[in-house]
Every structure is written in structure tokens, then in C-alpha cells.
Amino acid sequence: xxxxxxxxxxxxxxxxxxxxxxxxxxxxxxxxxxxxxxxxxxxxxxxxxxxxxxxxxxxxxxxxxxxxxxxxxxxxxxxxxxxxxxxxxxxxxxxxxxxxxxxxxxxxxxxxxxxxxxxxxxxxxxxxxxxxxxxxxxxxxxxxxxxxxxxxxxxxxxxxxxxxxxxxxxxxxxxxxxxxxxxxxxxxxxxxxxxxxxxxxxxxxxxxxxxxxxxxxxxxxxxxxxxxxxxxxxxxxxxxxxxxxxxxxxxxxxxxxxxxxxxxxxxxxxxxxxxxxxxxxxxxxxxxxxxxxxxxxxxxxxxxxxxxxxxxxxxxxxxxxxxxxxxxxxxxxxxxxxxxxxxxxxxxxxxxxxxxxxxxxxxxxxxxxxxxxxxxxxxxxxxxxxxxxxxxxxxxxxxxxxxxxxxxxxxxxxxxxxxxxxxxxxxxxxxxxxxxxxxxxxxxxxxxxxxxxxxxxxxxxxxxxxxxxxxxxxxxxxxxxxxxxxxxxxxxxxxxxxxxx
Numbered sequence: 001x002x003x004x005x006x007x008x009x010x011x012x013x014x015x016x017x018x019x020x021x022x023x024x025x026x027x028x029x030x031x032x033x034x035x036x037x038x039x040x041x042x043x044x045x046x047x048x049x050x051x052x053x054x055x056x057x058x059x060x061x062x063x064x065x066x067x068x069x070x071x072x073x074x075x076x077x078x079x080x081x082x083x084x085x086x087x088x089x090x091x092x093x094x095x096x097x098x099x100x101x102x103x104x105x106x107x108x109x110x111x112x113x114x115x116x117x118x119x120x121x122x123x124x125x126x127x128x129x130x131x132x133x134x135x136x137x138x139x140x141x142x143x144x145x146x147x148x149x150x151x152x153x154x155x156x157x158x159x160x161x162x163x164x165x166x167x168x169x170x171x172x173x174x175x176x177x178x179x180x181x182x183x184x185x186x187x188x189x190x191x192x193x194x195x196x197x198x199x200x201x202x203x204x205x206x207x208x209x210x211x212x213x214x215x216x217x218x219x220x221x222x223x224x225x226x227x228x229x230x231x232x233x234x235x236x237x238x239x240x241x242x243x244x245x246x247x248x249x250x251x252x253x254x255x256x257x258x259x260x261x262x263x264x265x266x267x268x269x270x271x272x273x274x275x276x277x278x279x280x281x282x283x284x285x286x287x288x289x290x291x292x293x294x295x296x297x298x299x300x301x302x303x304x305x306x307x308x309x310x311x312x313x314x315x316x317x318x319x320x321x322x323x324x325x326x327x328x329x330x331x332x333x334x335x336x337x338x339x340x341x342x343x344x345x346x347x348x349x350x351x352x353x354x355x356x357x358x359x360x361x362x363x364x365x366x367x368x369x370x371x372x373x374x375x376x377x378x379x380x381x382x383x384x385x386x387x388x389x390x391x392x393x394x395x396x397x398x399x400x401x402x403x404x405x406x407x408x409x410x411x412x413x414x415x416x417x418x419x420x421x422x423x424x425x426x427x428x429x430x431x432x433x434x435x436x437x438x439x440x441x442x443x444x445x446x447x448x449x450x451x452x453x454x455x456x457x458x459x460x461x462x463x464x465x466x467x468x469x470x471x472x473x474x475x476x477x478x479x480x481x482x483x484x485x486x487x488x489x490x491x492x493x494x495x496x497x498x499x500x501x
Contacts, residue, residue: 106285107224111233113282114217115240117177120275121210122244124184124268127252128153128191128206129339130360133346133353134261139196143343147467149203150339154459156207161215161453168445173216174283178276183209185272192265211456214432215449220286222436222444230437231384235375235429242367242425245338249361253354313450317438319385322494324451326388327431329490331455332462333395333424333483337363339463341417344476349406349413362414363421370426375433384434385494388427392491395423399484403477 128135132146139145168176183205190202217237225233255264314320341363345356374391378384398419405416432448439447462483469479 107221107226107233109282110220110224110286111237113174113177113279113286114213114220114237116275116279117181118213118217118237118240119244119247120272121181121184121213122241123248124188124244124272125153125206125210126245126248126338126360126364127188127265127268128203130248130252130342130357131256131261132339132343134256135191135199138194138261139199141196143347144340144467144470146343147339147463149200150335150463151460152200152203153207153210154335154456154463156204156209157211157456158207158453158460160208160211161449161456168212168216168219168449172283172286173212173220174279174286176212176216178279178283180209180212181272181276185209185269185276188265188269188272192262211452214452215445218432218436218448219445229379231378231430231433232372232375234433234436235371235378238375238429238432239368239371241428242364242371242421245364246361246368249357249359249364253357257354313443313446314454316440316443316447319438320435320447320451322497323385323388323431323434323438324454326385326392326490326494327451327455328458329392329487330388330395330424330427330431331458333399333487334427335459335462336466336479336483337399337420337424340466340470340476340479341420348476359414359417363417364425366418366421367425370422371429374426375429378430378433384430384437388430388434389491389494391423391427391430392487392494395420395427396484396488396491398423399480399487403480406477 128149129146132149133143135149136143136145167179171179187202187205187207187209190205191199193199193202218234221233221237222230252264252268255267259267314324342356342360345351345359346353351359374387378387381387398416402413402416402420405412435448435451436444466479466483469482470476473479
């Protein structure tokens with residue numbers, strides 16, 4: 001017993017008085033010289049150097065010391081503890097050398113990449129309706145023609161959502177997002193041209209570039225986001241839409257005043273291309289799991305049969321048609337608000353372009369805050385679909401308040417604009433999370449694309465009908481009230497169906 005509790009310096013081999021116990025451990029190592037070599041390795045790597053420690057707990061099982069104080073004496077304990085200590089020493093040496101690596105969790109990388117792309121693409125797209133009066137004047141068109149530009153952007157989005165699934169599977173989400181940013185940058189350059197046809201082609205390219213954000217982002221976040229925080233994470237990503245628009249609202253108009261239209265558009269295009277390069281470090285890690293390779297995706301991108309496929313995939317869950325209808329109603333309201341608010345403030349309320357930019361910034365800032373709050377509320381409440389129904393009624397009331405406050409003081413107009421932004425633009429995160437939750441795991445990208453296809457069909461029809469009613473009525477009051485009415489009807493119908501249960 002005395003021999004079993006003897007203590008020896010680290011790196012030296014056990015004394016001869018322990019021969020009986022050593023013979024029992026003969027299956028662990030062949031002879032004493034092997035023990036010396038392993039102990040020498042332990043000493044070389046600095047394991048408890050200059051200290052005393054117990055003998056190896058595998059060789060001396062009688063009254064063993066804790067593992068944390070036992071040096072490596074034989075081959076059985078060396079592979080695990082020695083490898084662990086080697087890793088610790090490498091980490092410490094890297095930290096001392098300033099080469100320590102900070103690696104985000106997978107959901108953090110996915111959220112960072114998708115949020116950056118969302119902010120920048122929204123910044124570029126929000127500049128189009130904000131510069132609407134300048135574009136239409138330059139092209140020799142009436143002010144309400146900016147609705148046609150927004151409709152062309154939505155056509156590009158619908159086209160890509162219907163036919164872009166094979167591209168997403170072939171290249172992966174991050175690479176597809178990079179293709180979208182490249183299309184947005186080229187489209188902004190085309191919009192700067194003084195010819196209306198080229199400008200409309202640029203609007204189409206911008207729409208094609210905006211489309212991958214939702215299916216690619218949902219595919220990334222659904223696989224990486226923790227389930228208990230899914231609505232919040234989706235809402236944070238969707239908060240990039242109004243955040244980018246708010247940045248455009250406070251920066252684009254002053255840039256046009258200081259630089260002119262063409263340099264401002266080129267500056268926006270450069271920002272888009274820089275963001276394309278900024279997400280490249282995430283590409284290898286996040287695109288590791290791609291869908292089926294399909295080298296014929298360019299031909300599928302032009303296939304009209306994709307529309308039928310989108311209609312079929314919506315039926316994969318009983319609640320998907322209902323939530324898709326709610327998305328269409330919200331899309332009509334959102335597209336109309338985003339396309340016409342700046343023009344409405346300038347032409348009917350008499351605001352200048354800079355002040356209209358501030359109103360648009362308030363509109364989008366309210367949306368940014370509400371998206372995060374509503375995502376948190378949906379996670380806590382657990383009834384995202386019911387929350388969407390109630391939000392449609394709130395949006396209807398906010399639009400009525402905006403029309404009523406047209407002759408009110410400026411601070412009331414600011415409050416009503418903020419409420420419109422918080423309601424009509426704050427629904428997207430909950431909507432995307434609910435689509436991903438209800439979709440079969442293998443069809444998340446397809447269902448998101450199909451639902452957004454129908455939603456952006458509403459985005460096409462909404463501004464077109466809005467512009468038509470403006471021309472017939474000679475003002476913006478009746479179009480806003482009609483948008484509010486269809487939202488209220490959708491909310492009441494959805495509540496009566498009780499699909500949220």
C-alpha cells in the first residue's frame with residue numbers, strides 16, 4: 001500500500017518497489033523503457049512540469065489521484081490527455097501570437113450574411129420610389145408613372161421566384177444571393193439612363209436581384225436557427241428591409257442634392273458590389289449543403305411550367321393557402337405604401353423631397369422596430385397566424401389615420417406614418433417563419449418561393465390599380481382607403497375561418 005501511494009517527479013519512471021503492480025499492468029505497456037519514453041513525452045510537452053504528481057491511474061489503480069493531477073505514464077492515457085493538452089498549448093500560443101480565431105456559430109454566420117444582403121438590397125430598391133419624381137420627370141412621364149416602375153420590379157421578382165429554384169439548388173444560397181446583388185448593381189446603372197425603356201429594363205434587373213433574398217435566406221435560417229428563437233431571428237433578418245430603406249431615406253436625397261442623380265446612382269451600385277464581396281467569406285461554410293446539381297438551370301429559368309409547380313407546392317399543408325392569401329393582401333398594401341408615399345407627400349401634401357425622405361425614414365424605422373418586436377411576441381405567444389390576422393386589421397386602421405391626418409400638423413403626420421410603417425411593413429418576419437414552420441423540410445425553399453410569387457403578384461397588381469384609381473379620382477385618398485378595405489376584409493375572413501387554431 002505504501003508503494004502504491006508513492007510520489008515521483010513528473011517525467012521520471014516509477015521506483016522499483018512497485019514491481020507487483022507493474023506486472024499487473026503489463027498488458028498496457030511492454031517494458032519499463034516504453035514507460036520512460038511516454039513519461040519523457042509528457043515532460044517534453046510541459047505536463048505539470050516542475051510539480052509532483054501521482055502515478056498513472058491506469059497503472060496504479062489502488063488509491064488513485066484525480067485525473068487532473070495524474071501525469072501521462074503509459075500509452076493508454078497518452079492519446080486522450082496528451083492530445084487535449086497539445087490543443088490547449090496551441091490555442092495559448094496562437095493567442096500569444098495574436099492569431100486567435102473567433103468563429104461564429106452557424107446561425108450567427110447565416111444571420112450575418114442574410115442580414116447584410118437584405119439591408120443593402122433594400123437600400124438600393126428603396127432609392128427607386130424615393131427618386132421617383134426625378135426619374136419620371138427625366139423620362140418625360142407623369143409622377144404617378146412611378147407605379148409602373150414598381151410593377152416592373154415586382155415582375156422581375158415574380159419571374160425569379162417562379163423559375164429560380166433550380167439555380168438556388170445548383171449554386172447554394174449564398175452564391176445565389178451574390179448573383180442577386182450583381183443584378184441589382186447592374187439594374188441601378190440602367191435606371192440612371194435618360195431613356196424610359198432602358199430604365200424599365202433596369203427595374204426588371206433590380207427585381208430579379210431582389211427575389212433570391214427570401215427563399216435563400218429562409219433556407220439558410222431554417223436549418224441553422226434554434227427553434228425557440230426562430231420567429232425572432234427571421235424578424236431580425238426581415239428588419240433589414242426597412243433598415244436599408246431608412247438609410248436610403250436619410251442619405252439618398254442629400255446625395256442627389258450634393259452630387260447629382262447619376263453619381264448618386266453609381267455610388268449605390270458600388271455599395272451593392274462591395275457587399276457582394278463582403279459575404280464571400282461565408283460562402284464556403286454556408287453553401288456546404290446544396291440541393292441537387294442541375295446544370296440546366298438557365299433553361300429552367302425561362303420555363304413557363306414553373307408557375308404550375310408553384311401552385312402545386314402551396315397545397316403541401318392545409319394552412320399554407322390561407323397564410324399565402326394573407327401574404328397577398330399584405331403585399332398589395334406594402335407595395336402601394338412603398339411606391340406612393342413619397343410621391344403622395346410631395347404632390348398632395350406639399351412637402352419637399354428632403355422632408356419626404358425624412359418621412360420615409362420614419363416609416364421604415366417604425367417598421368424596423370415593429371418587425372423585431374412582433375417576432376419576439378410571436379415566439380412568446382406561439383400563434384403567428386393569429387397575430388398576422390390581427391395585424392391586418394391594425395394596418396387598415398393605420399391607413400385610414402394617414403388619410404385623415406393629411407391636413408393635420410406635421411407631428412401628427414409623422415405619428416401616422418410611423419404607425420403605417422409599423423403595421424403595413426412589419427409582417428414579413430412572422431410570415432416567413434410561419435411559411436418555414438408549415439412547410440415540409442425538403443420543400444422550404446420551394447414553398448417560400450411559391451408563396452412569395454403569389455405575394456409579389458399582389459405587389460404587381462397593387463401599384464397598377466393604385467395608379468389607375470389615382471388617375472380616375474384625381475387624388476390619393478380613395479386608393480389608400482381601398483387598400484385599407486381589402487386588408488380589413490382579409491383579416492375578418494381569416495379570423496372567421498379560425499385557421500389559426
